[in-house]
Amino acid sequence: MPLGYSVQKAADSLGIRANLLYRWKDQQEKQAKSTMSPDEKEELKALRKEVKQLRMEKEILKKASAFFAKEMK
The missing domain is CATH 1.20.5 (Single alpha-helices involved in coiled-coils or other helix-helix interfaces)
Known part of the structure; x- marks a missing residue:
């Protein structure tokens, strides 16, 4: 929670489910690792x-x- 709010709050504000945010995060981390x-x-x-x-x-x-x-x- 580096920005001071939970994943659930962020997901709610975007109108999506929290697990989708987690999935995006995992995909981004995998992609970032492969390009480093x-x-x-x-x-x-x-x-x-x-x-x-x-x-x-x-x-x-x-x-x-x-x-x-x-x-x-």
Whole structure:
């Protein structure tokens, strides 16, 4: 939900079923992968790994922040 709304809401606003959006997404991803160069594929893999790491770090920081905020009370 990067844009702040669900797939269902997007589908409803377009007047289509959500599974059609998922199908389009899957088709687009397959097409994009087949047209990427090996360097682009490697970069995408590295970026996805970095995003995963950053999300994990963000969650840890959120939990630590909540912990310390509670400790200060």
